Amino acid sequence: MTPSDRPRPLDRLAATVEARKSADSESSWTAKLLAKGPEKCAEKFGEEAIEAIIEATRGDRDRLVSEAADVLYHLLVMLAARDLTLADVEAELERREGVSGLAEKAARE
Numbered sequence: 612m613t614p615s616d617r618p619r620p621l622d623r624l625a626a627t628v629e630a631r632k633s634a635d636s637e638s639s640w641t642a643k644l645l646a647k648g649p650e651k652c653a654e655k656f657g658e659e660a661i662e663a664i665i666e667a668t669r670g671d672r673d674r675l676v677s678e679a680a681d682v683l684y685h686l687l688v689m690l691a692a693r694d695l696t697l698a699d700v701e702a703e704l705e706r707r708e709g710v711s712g713l714a715e716k717a718a719r720e
């Protein structure tokens with residue numbers, strides 16, 4: 612496998628999170644969080660999002676990168692808790708490609 616064939620980090624993380632749905636809670640933080648249910652996963656995502664907002668407001672770039680990584684991880688866990696995947700979100704992003712946000716908003720009004 613050449614470096615360019617290797618799945619990107621977000622795809623690798625998504626595959627790991629998916630695999631943790633059937634893993635032992637004793638050996639995996641992700642499995643432990645998933646076992647607490649979708650509401651707890653959503654709560655953790657919210658906490659991490661707020662931490663990212665705080666760092667974005669403060670302007671500390673390194674801490675924002677770290678919090679953004681937490682947000683992406685907890686987003687994947689929250690999706691997995693509802694049997695959704697990164698591929699589902701990417702399909703929605705693809706559907707939106709080429710549609711201006713302004714045009715989309717105007718169509719809703």
Ligand SMILES: N=c1c2ncn([C@@H]3O[C@H](COP(=O)(O)OP(=O)(O)OP(=O)(O)O)[C@@H](O)[C@H]3O)c2ncn1[C@@H]1O[C@H](COP(=O)(O)O)[C@@H](O)[C@H]1O
Binds near residue numbers: 638639680
């Ligand atoms: N990216 C992450 C990641 N980001 C954050 N976390 C964990 O998420 C937790 C959130 O931190 P908190 O301080 O909010 O947790 P806490 O206060 O202990 O929890 P609560 O008491 O609030 O419930 C920490 O324990 C972090 O280690 C992560 N855990 C796992 N991953 C990835 O998931 C992979 C699989 O991990 P396991 O499922 O543990 O094997 C890892 O290899 C990583 O790639």
